Amino acid sequence: MLLAQVVETSRRIAETTKRLEKTDLLTALLKQLNPEEVEISVAFLSGTTRQGRIGIGYATLRDGSSEAAESSSLEILEVDRALQELAAVAGPGSEQRKRELLKRILARATKPEQQFLTRLLIGELRQGALEGIMLDALAKASGIPAERIRRAAMMGGGGASIARAVLEKGEAGLSQFEIQLFRPVQPMLAQTAADVSDALEGLGEAALEYKFDGARVQAHKSGDQVIVYSRRSNDVSAAVPEIVESVRSLPGRDLILDGEVLSLDQQGRPHPFQVSMRRFGRKLNVDRVMDELPMTPFWFDLIYLNGAPLSDEPQRRRFEELARLAPASTLVPHLFTSNREQAEDFLHGALERGHEGIMAKSRQAAYAAGARGQSWLKIKRARTLDLVVLAAEWGNGRREGWLSNLHLGARDTEKGGFAMLGKTFKGLTDEMLAWQTQEFLKLEIGRDNYTVYLEPKLVVEIAFNEIQISPRYESGLALRFARVKRYRPDKSASEADTFATVQKLAGVAF
Numbered sequence: 407m408l409l410a411q412v413v414e415t416s417r418r419i420a421e422t423t424k425r426l427e428k429t430d431l432l433t434a435l436l437k438q439l440n441p442e443e444v445e446i447s448v449a450f451l452s453g454t455t456r457q458g459r460i461g462i463g464y465a466t467l468r469d470g471s472s473e474a475a476e477s478s479s480l481e482i483l484e485v486d487r488a489l490q491e492l493a494a495v496a497g498p499g500s501e502q503r504k505r506e507l508l509k510r511i512l513a514r515a516t517k518p519e520q521q522f523l524t525r526l527l528i529g530e531l532r533q534g535a536l537e538g539i540m541l542d543a544l545a546k547a548s549g550i551p552a553e554r555i556r557r558a559a560m561m562g563g564g565g566a567s568i569a570r571a572v573l574e575k576g577e578a579g580l581s582q583f584e585i586q587l588f589r590p591v592q593p594m595l596a597q598t599a600a601d602v603s604d605a606l607e608g609l610g611e612a613a614l615e616y617k618f619d620g621a622r623v624q625a626h627k628s629g630d631q632v633i634v635y636s637r638r639s640n641d642v643s644a645a646v647p648e649i650v651e652s653v654r655s656l657p658g659r660d661l662i663l664d665g666e667v668l669s670l671d672q673q674g675r676p677h678p679f680q681v682s683m684r685r686f687g688r689k690l691n692v693d694r695v696m697d698e699l700p701m702t703p704f705w706f707d708l709i710y711l712n713g714a715p716l717s718d719e720p721q722r723r724r725f726e727e728l729a730r731l732a733p734a735s736t737l738v739p740h741l742f743t744s745n746r747e748q749a750e751d752f753l754h755g756a757l758e759r760g761h762e763g764i765m766a767k768s769r770q771a772a773y774a775a776g777a778r779g780q781s782w783l784k785i786k787r788a789r790t791l792d793l794v795v796l797a798a799e800w801g802n803g804r805r806e807g808w809l810s811n812l813h814l815g816a817r818d819t820e821k822g823g824f825a826m827l828g829k830t831f832k833g834l835t836d837e838m839l840a841w842q843t844q845e846f847l848k849l850e851i852g853r854d855n856y857t858v859y860l861e862p863k864l865v866v867e868i869a870f871n872e873i874q875i876s877p878r879y880e881s882g883l884a885l886r887f888a889r890v891k892r893y894r895p896d897k898s899a900s901e902a903d904t905f906a907t908v909q910k911l912a913g914v915a916f
Contacts, residue, residue: 407443409485409515410478411435412450413522416531419451423821425539432543441574446486449566452540453531453822456486456566457493462504462527471520472513480514485523528851529861529899538819540565548572550580558583560592560775563639585715587660588626590639592776594664594707596765598791598907599783602749605766608780611744613721613767615706616756617784618738619679620668621686621896623703625653626710627661636686637896645686648696649703658731662710664773665738669699675760679892706738706765709773717773721781724773742769757787778904789911790869791816791885791903792894794824797859798846801831801839808839809846809858814868814888816881816905824862825881825905833869833890842893865894865902873912881905883912 415435419428432451439447449456488511495503512520525531541559545552550572562568562583571579585591599605606612622637623646632650634643643650649667669682676682677699685699708728709717716724729737741752753764763786771781793814801810811831815824834842842864849861869891876884 409480433546436547444570448569474517590635595778596782596784605783614741615738615765617762618666620666625663664707665705704738722769795864809843818905828884830888865897867891
């Protein structure tokens with residue numbers, strides 16, 4: 407298939423706001439694809455590439471630009487091979503080689519194709535073909551119920567990962583996307599609740615748990631073999647050998663555990679997030695660092711046990727099984743209640759011990775891998791949101807020469823892209839200003855006299871007092887007294903909080 411057909415579909419999707427129409431456009435394209443084109447095209451229309459992040463910045467794209475071709479000749483497979491070649495470029499002279507490869511492929515692209523590829527490579531392809539719509543289209547094209555498609559995508563790593571098997575083999579192709587040992591499962595995620603009353607009103611009796619400011623991990627065990635994965639599915643076992651040994655000692659033969667690991671001080675209070683994170687990514691002197699910053703696991707879920715997935719079981723049963731296996735010292739502190747006063751006391755206890763707050767979980771809910779729903783709710787002392795940095799303004803006075811004032815965006819799951827919620831420079835230390843100036847310039851996609859616009863990659867945790875109506879921003883909302891709490895290098899932009907969450911917190915109907 408020609409790239410032009412994908413580009414045209416993308417254009418038509420961007421021009422309609424109707425979900426059903428978007429789905430029909432995607433379905434029609436999916437039915438025309440050859441098997442080897444499916445994963446590539448699904449990734450493109452979901453705003454990414456099969457290779458993931460290739461390391462192409464705005465400057466490289468600018469220098470690799472070319473006159474547009476007059477007619478379409480580029481095929482999808484050719485583009486994918488070119489991207490594969492680009493992804494493999496490394497070492498001395500790599501930037502020049504990347505520019506040459508880009509110029510070669512862009513010279514064969516028409517103007518609309520060049521624009522599509524450029525936006526795709528810098529992460530700015532906002533056509534509205536979001537993951538949920540793509541999964542609906544896969545369901546419609548394959549004739550498989552949408553719920554089964556969504557489940558397979560959660561287990562298999564997204565729509566692009568499952569698309570070929572679904573379209574080639576139908577329901578038989580879904581079998582490979584069940585939970586398997588040593589294939590990381592996308593973690594279940596939480597929405598934000600305004601307070602304890604808000605959480606209990608929706609959940610009734612809830613499982614309350616301490617919310618730690620540590621590192622989310624998933625531990626897989628089969629016999630003596632143990633691998634610990636980060637929330638981004640990286641194998642971090644070498645960095646946390648004490649966690650590996652702790653899991654290896656558990657009585658179950660085959661396990662997948664979900665939990666949090668963090669470093670505690672001598673009083674049992676948590677070290678700051680940045681301190682705990684020193685343990686990850688280290689290849690040398692692990693023994694020394696382990697002595698200085700021992701990590702403690704706190705398990706809160708069990709999603710696989712002795713050959714059987716537990717993800718469809720209610721939280722009540724999963725936690726009961728977990729409690730039978732794990733020592734009490736490694737279980738997350740918890741309370742089962744529907745009583746508001748008890749829940750408030752539990753929250754205050756977590757905060758007094760230095761933790762972020764608490765989680766409130768439905769005791770009837772299954773483990774929805776990769777999903778962020780109302781079954782898990784997080785409650786913190788101060789309201790915070792994980793937002794994406796869209797741009798930054800050059801500072802003045804003491805901050806002259808540094809990129810300072812951050813433009814903040816929440817993921818817009820309806821329209822695509824990000825909804826801007828305001829700006830802030832508060833909470834930034836000199837160290838953070840220096841770091842972000844260096845990192846922002848690597849992500850630059852354009853600028854004007856005082857603003858540098860960025861690829862939407864970096865996630866920052868923002869504390870704020872309230873959300874107010876604001877005609878200044880297209881979103882209609884702005885954060886009041888926003889301040890930077892910390893950057894979240896452990897999170898990708900796709901894990902940032904949504905605009906729907908912001909609207910709910912604001913209590914505004916749109």
